[in-house]
Amino acid sequence: MLLPRHCGKWLCIIIATCFAINAAEKFVLSTEKTINLRSDDGNIAVYDKAMPEWLTNSTEQLFTEGSRWLYQHPDKLANVVQRGEEKLDWSAPLSPDFFMKTRLWIVMKRLMIGFTGFNDYMAYQVQGMMLRRGDSPTVVKGEMASHDIVCRIFLSSGNTSNSEMMFYNRKGEVMQPVQKKFGRVVLWNATLDYSMKQPGFQTFKTEYSLLIKLSRDTKKLQQELEYIKKVRDHENHQKMANFPTYNEKGNQYTNEFFEKHLTRKFYSRNGGVISYFDGILNETELTTLRSYLITHNTAYSNSGFSTAEDDDGDNVSWIAMFLPESLNNTRMLDLVKGMARYLSGEDDWYPYDVSLNMIQGTFHTRIHEDCENYEHEYTFLLYLNPNWTADMYGETIFLDQIQDMKYDKKGQVIQEKAYETIVSVKPKYGRMAMFRNIIPHSARPPSPDFHGTRYTFAVKVSRNKIIGLSKILRELLEFKSGSNDEGGKLFVNLEEMAASFSYTMPEGVLLENIKKYREAKKEVMNQIRDYPVHSILRKKFIGENQPTI
Numbered sequence: 421m422l423l424p425r426h427c428g429k430w431l432c433i434i435i436a437t438c439f440a441i442n443a444a445e446k447f448v449l450s451t452e453k454t455i456n457l458r459s460d461d462g463n464i465a466v467y468d469k470a471m472p473e474w475l476t477n478s479t480e481q482l483f484t485e486g487s488r489w490l491y492q493h494p495d496k497l498a499n500v501v502q503r504g505e506e507k508l509d510w511s512a513p514l515s516p517d518f519f520m521k522t523r524l525w526i527v528m529k530r531l532m533i534g535f536t537g538f539n540d541y542m543a544y545q546v547q548g549m550m551l552r553r554g555d556s557p558t559v560v561k562g563e564m565a566s567h568d569i570v571c572r573i574f575l576s577s578g579n580t581s582n583s584e585m586m587f588y589n590r591k592g593e594v595m596q597p598v599q600k601k602f603g604r605v606v607l608w609n610a611t612l613d614y615s616m617k618q619p620g621f622q623t624f625k626t627e628y629s630l631l632i633k634l635s636r637d638t639k640k641l642q643q644e645l646e647y648i649k650k651v652r653d654h655e656n657h658q659k660m661a662n663f664p665t666y667n668e669k670g671n672q673y674t675n676e677f678f679e680k681h682l683t684r685k686f687y688s689r690n691g692g693v694i695s696y697f698d699g700i701l702n703e704t705e706l707t708t709l710r711s712y713l714i715t716h717n718t719a720y721s722n723s724g725f726s727t728a729e730d731d732d733g734d735n736v737s738w739i740a741m742f743l744p745e746s747l748n749n750t751r752m753l754d755l756v757k758g759m760a761r762y763l764s765g766e767d768d769w770y771p772y773d774v775s776l777n778m779i780q781g782t783f784h785t786r787i788h789e790d791c792e793n794y795e796h797e798y799t800f801l802l803y804l805n806p807n808w809t810a811d812m813y814g815e816t817i818f819l820d821q822i823q824d825m826k827y828d829k830k831g832q833v834i835q836e837k838a839y840e841t842i843v844s845v846k847p848k849y850g851r852m853a854m855f856r857n858i859i860p861h862s863a864r865p866p867s868p869d870f871h872g873t874r875y876t877f878a879v880k881v882s883r884n885k886i887i888g889l890s891k892i893l894r895e896l897l898e899f900k901s902g903s904n905d906e907g908g909k910l911f912v913n914l915e916e917m918a919a920s921f922s923y924t925m926p927e928g929v930l931l932e933n934i935k936k937y938r939e940a941k942k943e944v945m946n947q948i949r950d951y952p953v954h955s956i957l958r959k960k961f962i963g964e965n966q967p968t969i
């Protein structure tokens with residue numbers, strides 16, 4: 421799982437706000453309605469004072485920092501089925517059992533009694549939802565004669581995104597628009613049609629909300645619990661599954677083999693190579709690999725994206741990370757190492773970063789380099805979308821930087837970076853690219869007409885095992901950057917070693933520290949994830965071993 425960019429910030433908030441949460445245990449609930457619309461088609465009630473702000477904040481954190489989301493865009497090859505009437509790609513299902521132990525349920529229950537006159541409604545389906553500019557949520561059709569209730573809690577403010585939630589009557593006319601105000605709770609009869617409007621063009625940020633379906637029918641709750649169990653079983657099964665080896669092994673990837681499959685080769689102005697190859701894996705091998713990769717982490721982490729002008733990251737928000745050692749004894753590793761050998765003439769390449777990158781039309785990808793100037797590395801890419809056509813865009817573009825940033829004495833920019841394009845690689849299914857990763861490059865987002873995800877499997881390799889392990893440890897320790905403890909000092913030490921090409925740390929010490937800091941990072945991740953969980957749980961359930969998402 422990825423470490424959220426602002427984990428340090430959240431750890432500070434955890435400490436700083438624990439007093440506020442204890443004090444807020446006695447929050448006062450108001451059932452005052454901002455909108456109270458009653459009609460023959462169904463009723464709508466909007467509450468603005470029902471949730472204390474800390475509870476909304478904690479609920480938002482549950483879904484934004486360290487939380488796991490399911491990508492559910494339909495994909496026949498990988499047997500992915502879209503769930504939910506709104507037809508949104510991402511959802512974070514929450515167990516209704518867990519939800520009904522939270523303080524949110526206290527709020528809901530009070531509102532429900534006022535709205536329906538009954539006190540035996542149960543939350544049978546609870547999901548975190550996200551909506552971005554470029555998503556296409558559909559109008560959800562109401563269920564005739566249903567006694568169910570639906571609830572939405574807005575966890576982001578729509579005031580600045582120029583969008584709203586819309587209710588329709590049976591004639592298809594707008595019945596009531598509702599602003600997406602932070603902390604606002606909306607209840608309506610499930611008989612009504614509604615739609616969540618996507619944010620306006622000027623909006624970069626993602627809008628989060630919580631969708632809760634309520635019923636007096638216990639069968640619905642049972643069905644949802646079975647679904648949640650299925651999702652978890654699938655996740656556990658995929659975690660245990662090994663990387664496909666294609667049941668064949670052996671270093672069959674000679675230089676002649678790559679020569680035969682090479683489609684084109686280019687060089688940057690600095691002599692760095694960019695190459696791509698076709699026809700290496702057959703249809704069956706590709707399908708096996710693709711199905712494994714895109715369902716391996718059915719729960720992805722969102723690392724967000726940066727809008728800062730001087731950021732040098734790739735801005736890929738959704739990545740499924742694999743341990744580099746998961747490639748051990750696979751033909752994929754032979755292939756990647758062989759390709760690097762063919763291009764470089766060196767034979768000791770070692771993978772330090774293995775991932776599946778997901779890029780959607782709504783993304784804000786950036787031009788970036790994968791390594792530092794003093795590093796000598798290659799990046800391997802495998803494109804994993806069948807039937808890709810030119811009008812779906814999504815190329816990988818490679819550039820020469822012909823001009824750097826310049827600043828005046830006051831630190832004001834007087835010259836921007838400038839680039840010239842070297843080559844643009846179409847992400848054809850099964851195509852493999854390999855390049856010196858100091859060359860500036862960027863993935864182009866797919867066309868707005870393409871509603872799925874552009875998948876690339878990426879492996880970055882270092883010059884030998886010691887350099888590779890040092891890089892794994894250095895990247896692992898980034899969360900310690902700036903700290904003065906043992907991990908922080910080790911991070912600085914590793915940076916200095918890389919910059920001076922003096923890799924003095926023995927393999928055993930590197931492996932030992934990788935193990936140690938993987939555990940430490942997992943612990944930090946758990947703390948970040950557990951904080952909002954503990955905040956929203958009712959006191960008597962805190963400490964229960966209750967799975968959340």
Ligand SMILES: [Fe+2]
Pocket residue numbers: 734788789790861
């Ligand atoms: Fe990159």
